[in-house]
Amino acid sequence: MSNRAALEPTEKQFGGVGNLGQAAAAAVAEQLGMNRGQVQQLWLGRGGKVQSGFVEVLKKYGLSVNPFETERVKQAWFYPPGTVPTLETQAERLQRVLGFEPKWPEAAQNLTYPTGEFGADGICLWPTLPTLGQLWDIEDPRGAGYGKTIATICTMVDDSPEMAPLFNWRTKDADELALPDYVRIVAEVMDILVPLEDQAMAQGYNCLAMPVNLGNWGTKLAYSPRNALWQTLHWNPVGLAIEPVAGLSLGIGTKVLTAYEHQWKDFPGAQYNLKRDGGWSYSLYLGFGDGEFRFGACEARYASGYYGSLYAFPGVPALVV
Numbered sequence: 001m002s003n004r005a006a007l008e009p010t011e012k013q014f015g016g017v018g019n020l021g022q023a024a025a026a027a028v029a030e031q032l033g034m035n036r037g038q039v040q041q042l043w044l045g046r047g048g049k050v051q052s053g054f055v056e057v058l059k060k061y062g063l064s065v066n067p068f069e070t071e072r073v074k075q076a077w078f079y080p081p082g083t084v085p086t087l088e089t090q091a092e093r094l095q096r097v098l099g100f101e102p103k104w105p106e107a108a109q110n111l112t113y114p115t116g117e118f119g120a121d122g123i124c125l126w127p128t129l130p131t132l133g134q135l136w137d138i139e140d141p142r143g144a145g146y147g148k149t150i151a152t153i154c155t156m157v158d159d160s161p162e163m164a165p166l167f168n169w170r171t172k173d174a175d176e177l178a179l180p181d182y183v184r185i186v187a188e189v190m191d192i193l194v195p196l197e198d199q200a201m202a203q204g205y206n207c208l209a210m211p212v213n214l215g216n217w218g219t220k221l222a223y224s225p226r227n228a229l230w231q232t233l234h235w236n237p238v239g240l241a242i243e244p245v246a247g248l249s250l251g252i253g254t255k256v257l258t259a260y261e262h263q264w265k266d267f268p269g270a271q272y273n274l275k276r277d278g279g280w281s282y283s284l285y286l287g288f289g290d291g292e293f294r295f296g297a298c299e300a301r302y303a304s305g306y307y308g309s310l311y312a313f314p315g316v317p318a319l320v321v
Contacts, residue, residue, distance in 0.1 A: 066231065068301070071224035076305030077263060078216060083256045084122025087209060090253030091125060094207075097160040097252050098153070100135050102127065104200075104209040113211035113313055117218040118235075120211035120313055121256075126249035128197040131206040142194065146184060146245075146270075147177035150284075153248045154295055164258060164288065169296035170272075182273050183284070185243050188233050189269040192240050196314055208312075212242070214256050215265045215308020225283035226300040228309030229268040242310035243269035244284045248295075250310065257288035264307045272297050 087109050091102040104125055113120040132149055133141030141149040151168075158166040170177055177183055185193070200208055217223070223231070232239030242250070247267040250256075257263050264287035272282040274297050283300040285307065286293060298307070 066227065066234070068224060068227035068230055071227040071301060071303045072221045073303045073305045075216070075220050075222045075308075083214070084124060084212075084254055087123060087125050091207075093162065093253050093255070094125065094127065094249065096162050098127065098132070098135070098156055098249075100127065100131065100206065102207045103205045104207040105203075105205060108209035111211060115218075119213065119218055121214045121216070122212070123209060124212035124214075124250055124312070125207050125209045125253055126246045127207050128201060129245060130197065130201060132245065142185065142190065144180065145178075147179065147182050150183060150244050150248070151177040153245055157248060157252065157293060163252065164292050166293040166295060169294065170284070181278075182276070183244075183270060184273075184280070185270050186229065186241070186268075189229075189241050189243065192238060192314055193243075193269075196240075208246075210240075211313040212250065213311050214250065214254065215263065215310055217308070222303055222305050222307055223309055224301055224303040225266045225268040225298070225309055227303065228266075228311065229300075232268070232311045238314070240312040240314045241269035242267050242312060244286075247284075247286060247310055251286055251293070257286065257293070263288060264304070266298060266307050266309050268300070268309050268311075271300070 087104065091104070094100070094102050102125060108123055108125075111123055113123070129141040129146070129149060132153070133139070133145060136149070136152050138145040138148050138152065140146075154166055154168045157163045158168070196208055200206075229241045232241045244267045246269070247265060251265070257265065264285055266283050266285040268283055270284060271280040272284050273280050274282040281300055282297045284295070284297050286295050288294070298304070
């Protein structure tokens with residue numbers, strides 16, 4: 001099964017009337033010159049099911065309608081601004097926990113970035129996947145070895161006196177994450193991530209440094225992981241949905257989780273095949289509470305007011321200089 005995200009609108013994704021969302025109806029109405037009542041007739045069939053004709057209109061006109069728009073809830077937990085330390089501090093923490101010397105473009109600290117709604121919390125630092133693959137002797141850390149890379153960074157966090165203990169709900173079997181077809185980076189995210197990593201490493205750096213949102217989108221809403229993924233991939237410039245290795249690294253470098261308990265972070269940049277059925281319908285997350293980290297999985301279709309999705313801004317100029 002392809003690891004391309006299900007971004008094309010389908011009848012199954014929209015489900016019934018409750019999942020249509022205002023944006024889909026408005027987009028069709030504007031394109032076809034219809035009023036809301038006319039769109040409703042096109043949209044609804046027996047039992048409140050979305051008719052195939054409505055979906056075909058979306059596809060025909062290339063309308064960018066978020067099929068997961070309604071997967072959002074009121075945000076329950078907040079944290080104050082100013083939680084991101086300097087890149088030097090983040091680098092020191094990464095070196096102590098992961099055992100490598102971070103290298104990044106010094107100019108990254110001076111980047112400007114948007115704040116407020118859908119903005120960033122600050123400039124953050126995390127290692128490239130090939131860097132960790134070489135450090136830990138893991139082949140293909142972006143592909144077949146990706147799960148092993150996640151499992152290894154979890155172990156490094158748990159073993160470090162610098163960090164709180166990590167309870168890994170995803171490694172009851174020590175090799176669980178390393179099994180084939182178990183966890184993967186979303187292909188559209190890989191399309192963004194790989195050129196950034198390759199460019200950084202070609203210039204002698206082993207880390208990416210760019211503006212990052214650590215889960216508080218500034219909208220007073222929390223989104224399901226697949227809703228967050230859809231949004232970041234459709235921004236202009238495109239956003240980078242954070243995957244779990246980067247997310248765990250950000251937890252090390254910023255310590256935002258340990259500074260503010262009950263902050264749960266999900267990583268929409270990767271998909272998890274929890275049921276081993278090829279559905280890839282789960283997302284991985286990291287939380288902190290009662291003095292310990294908790295690494296686990298949640299269904300990508302569920303939004304929780306206690307969770308926040310992480311993303312970065314690769315479209316900011318001069319990310320790699």
